[in-house]
Amino acid sequence: MVLGDRKFCSLDLANCLKSKEVSFCLRLQKNHCIEMDDLIWQRLYERGIVPRTSFYVQGKRVRKTRPVTGFELACKWKKNYGKYQVKEAWFILTNLGSLPAAINAYQQRMGIEEMFRDCKKEGYDLEGTSLKGNRLINMILLMTLADSSAIFQGTE
Template sequence: MVSLVYQRRAIPIYFRLLPLKGNSNLAQQKSVLEPVLALLKEFKIVVLGDREFCSVDLAKWLSEEAKVYLSLRLKKNEYVELEEQIWFQLKELKLAPGTALFYEGVRVTKTKGYGNFNLAAKHCRKYRQKSAKEPWYILTNLKSLSAATKAYSRRMGIEEMCA
């Protein structure tokens, strides 16, 4: 499903039922996104995706071919390269609540090694004795931590304490 975020509300504008359980593949994701991107081509578009859409192939397509901004949440077991030939899993960052990091020009996945993305990592602070269970690891082509996390926080208006 593709939704348009307007005034903190997600308005569904396009969907397709898929005959499967689990994550969709790149071809299926593109088939849903292409008509919407064509319709909205005159506007600044930021594609937001949760861990269902954490495909690095999708990020590469959105950035290079569709030419839109993106903030896609990665799974904590994803590998990234921050320094040449030094790969680690995101969960190894061990972010404490209230901390955030931003890396530019990272490569993602050991096998494909896609590069030139930015990584925003943020573990929301404790609020009323509660904190998010896991940090956000966001693959993005936006230029700052605040832009990436602000965009991602608009995904269905969730996790308000983290904006």
């Protein structure tokens, strides 16, 4: 399964994944458009979505510049995510078949984001080490062991 945030998403990528029958959840930017009726387009942010609402549509045409046909769109706006107030809805282009499946899959990205944060300056500062080759691989293995140990201790 491919999970992608707003910077990663492209409709061309979605088409490619769909053609290869790969599952995906790609978050769209709110300025993408969805075809509401025949040739009547609406930007996602104009849908009037408010906190604590969600919707799921199938077989819709989506576009940023040129239309792409036959996608599913999941939308959910949580009121809060832990202690953080969520400022906008998630608009997720997917092929998973239901709102719960798309939201559950996309939520897995949050763990990935935490891992990236750990690798950066707030954690191991991997980018600042300038390591290459086997030394880089050894450092990544050591970080993996440290993260796994922390997860196991936290789980217990």
